[in-house]
Amino acid sequence: MAMTRSALTATAAHEALLSHHAEAKDWQMRDLFARDPDRFTRFSVEGGGLFLDYSKNRINESTMRLLTALAREVGLEKRRDAMFAGEKINSTEHRAVLHTALRAPAMATIEVDGQNVMPEVHRVLEQMRGFSDRVRSGQWQGYSGKAITDVVNIGIGGSDLGPEMVCRALRPFTHPRLTMHFVSNVDGHDLDAVLSKVNPETTLFIVASKTFTTIETMMNARSARDWFVSRRGEQDLPKHFVAVSTNAKAVQDFGIDTQNMFPFWDWVGGRYSVWSAIGLPVAVAVGFDRFTEFLAGAHGMDEHFRTAPIESNMPAILGLLGVWYRNYFGTSSVSIAPYHQDLSAFAAYLQQLEMESNGKRVSRDGDLLDVATCPVIWGDVGTNGQHAYFQLMHQGTDVIPVDFIAALKPNHGLAAHHPVLLANCFAQAKAFMRGKTADEVRSEMAQQGVPADEIDALVPHRTFPGNRPSNMILMESLTPATLGALIALYEHKTFTQGVVWGVNSFDQWGVELGKVLAKSIEASITGPQPGVHDPSTNGLIARARAALGS
Numbered sequence: 305m306a307m308t309r310s311a312l313t314a315t316a317a318h319e320a321l322l323s324h325h326a327e328a329k330d331w332q333m334r335d336l337f338a339r340d341p342d343r344f345t346r347f348s349v350e351g352g353g354l355f356l357d358y359s360k361n362r363i364n365e366s367t368m369r370l371l372t373a374l375a376r377e378v379g380l381e382k383r384r385d386a387m388f389a390g391e392k393i394n395s396t397e398h399r400a401v402l403h404t405a406l407r408a409p410a411m412a413t414i415e416v417d418g419q420n421v422m423p424e425v426h427r428v429l430e431q432m433r434g435f436s437d438r439v440r441s442g443q444w445q446g447y448s449g450k451a452i453t454d455v456v457n458i459g460i461g462g463s464d465l466g467p468e469m470v471c472r473a474l475r476p477f478t479h480p481r482l483t484m485h486f487v488s489n490v491d492g493h494d495l496d497a498v499l500s501k502v503n504p505e506t507t508l509f510i511v512a513s514k515t516f517t518t519i520e521t522m523m524n525a526r527s528a529r530d531w532f533v534s535r536r537g538e539q540d541l542p543k544h545f546v547a548v549s550t551n552a553k554a555v556q557d558f559g560i561d562t563q564n565m566f567p568f569w570d571w572v573g574g575r576y577s578v579w580s581a582i583g584l585p586v587a588v589a590v591g592f593d594r595f596t597e598f599l600a601g602a603h604g605m606d607e608h609f610r611t612a613p614i615e616s617n618m619p620a621i622l623g624l625l626g627v628w629y630r631n632y633f634g635t636s637s638v639s640i641a642p643y644h645q646d647l648s649a650f651a652a653y654l655q656q657l658e659m660e661s662n663g664k665r666v667s668r669d670g671d672l673l674d675v676a677t678c679p680v681i682w683g684d685v686g687t688n689g690q691h692a693y694f695q696l697m698h699q700g701t702d703v704i705p706v707d708f709i710a711a712l713k714p715n716h717g718l719a720a721h722h723p724v725l726l727a728n729c730f731a732q733a734k735a736f737m738r739g740k741t742a743d744e745v746r747s748e749m750a751q752q753g754v755p756a757d758e759i760d761a762l763v764p765h766r767t768f769p770g771n772r773p774s775n776m777i778l779m780e781s782l783t784p785a786t787l788g789a790l791i792a793l794y795e796h797k798t799f800t801q802g803v804v805w806g807v808n809s810f811d812q813w814g815v816e817l818g819k820v821l822a823k824s825i826e827a828s829i830t831g832p833q834p835g836v837h838d839p840s841t842n843g844l845i846a847r848a849r850a851a852l853g854s
């Protein structure tokens with residue numbers, strides 16, 4: 305395979321960034337703040353209903369000038385416009401990438417192969433409105449005439465992570481009669497845990513699969529159907545099973561009436577699909593009007609990304625800062641720290657969005673890249689992380705950039721809690737930036753009356769290097785609209801980085817491999833003969849056969 309200069313290293317801006325980094329690597333953010341009292345104003349931006357403070361980064365105005373020059377040189381604006389226009393930028397699958405059309409106003413015209421997709425998008429939205437209204441009002445009833453109380457979404461990856469994360473995030477807006485469940489894992493413990501809680505009379509299953517062939521989803525859907533049929537019989541299936549898919553034939557073969565199928569299209573990637581009918585559990589949980597607000601919030605961020613100059617373009621800035629650390633400082637992971645319990649699934653969602661999109665090692669033309677691409681994305685909610693892994697981020701050997709996310713107002717009435725939460729969030733960002741010098745530790749300990757020899761022994765342990773970068777993303781409160789904007793912000797950040805690295809952010813051949821790999825081993829575990837694999841796999845299969853009595 306030919307090694308290529310990536311989109312990034314082929315630019316003049318890259319050379320300039322390399323020499324700029326030679327200086328910048330020694331800067332201390334403490335000094336940058338001391339020298340420039342306007343740093344917060346200079347390095348913060350508003351867009352799409354969100355606010356980003358990026359002043360606690362190892363940057364100055366020259367850094368941002370060079371990074372924006374890089375974005376222009378790799379053609380970010382041109383590729384962004386190509387995406388919005390419905391060009392087939394997913395080149396390995398020959399597909400357009402149009403999650404932005406799913407949240408565009410009905411009167412927009414967005415064409416794929418000369419066909420305006422908007423009438424069809426809005427036809428399905430209307431279908432979702434009708435269905436979600438009926439489930440919520442109690443008009444859609446189970447076989448015994450009772451209203452639905454439990455909704456079980458069966459899907460995996462992009463057909464699970466989005467709706468689950470959003471339903472969790474919008475928990476305070478959920479219809480009080482409804483409990484939402486998400487089953488994804490082929491591990492039967494997942495489905496078993498849900499089936500043991502729900503009543504077939506009042507449970508609705510949504511089988512969500514773009515292809516309707518994914519092994520995990522199909523197995524879970526079949527087991528759920530068997531569970532239902534063994535209690536009630538086939539005749540009542542239509543009241544309890546609906547499908548979301550692009551594959552009408554497979555839906556019909558499974559036994560779900562296509563009347564109860566909500567379609568979407570091949571130009572919606574799995575991890576970008578929560579805006580499509582894959583968002584049906586969201587519409588059912590919070591109501592269609594709220595779902596519309598969620599789409600509108602994302603559209604606001606789309607408009608910001610599409611029209612704001614790169615210098616004040618929030619997703620572009622977030623993406624370029626990530627490139628600055630990944631490709632010049634050599635950092636290898638990014639931590640996501642939402643200070644909001646209802647965003648407890650957000651880091652897992654971003655893990656798929658960014659790592660599946662940009663976890664690539666070849667260029668769009670198929671040449672091996674000469675730069676590092678997507679870092680590891682991980683994290684959990686604050687303040688919990690502070691009592692666990694933040695230690696490593698403060699005093700460990702790796703520099704890990706952090707994205708803090710917070711809502712200024714809570715969605716609850718426990719008034720005393722929120723200032724404490726925000727104080728912790730801001731304090732952590734401040735501590736990452738400032739650290740604590742040996743002198744500061746010494747004088748603090750001396751004031752507490754600690755003996756001098758103990759101070760000497762403890763200073764290295766109690767010193768914090770600081771100079772650790774973070775972004776702070778703020779919203780007024782977590783609502784369907786701000787959540788939509790937040791997700792879209794990260795989608796476009798991911799897009800920006802994909803363009804800089806020159807990868808196709810919209811395929812996922814690594815996932816496709818997983819979809820076929822297990823088949824022959826499954827036959828070896830359950831079939832008459834164990835088959836021949838490598839010695840390790842043979843040994844593991846033998847243990848599984850013995851345990852399962854194959």
Ligand code: G6Q
Nearest residue numbers: 461462463513514515518574575
């Ligand atoms: C997402 C990926 C992947 C996909 C799942 C489920 O971008 O392609 O996570 O969403 O493998 O696929 P189906 O929806 O086809 O079942």
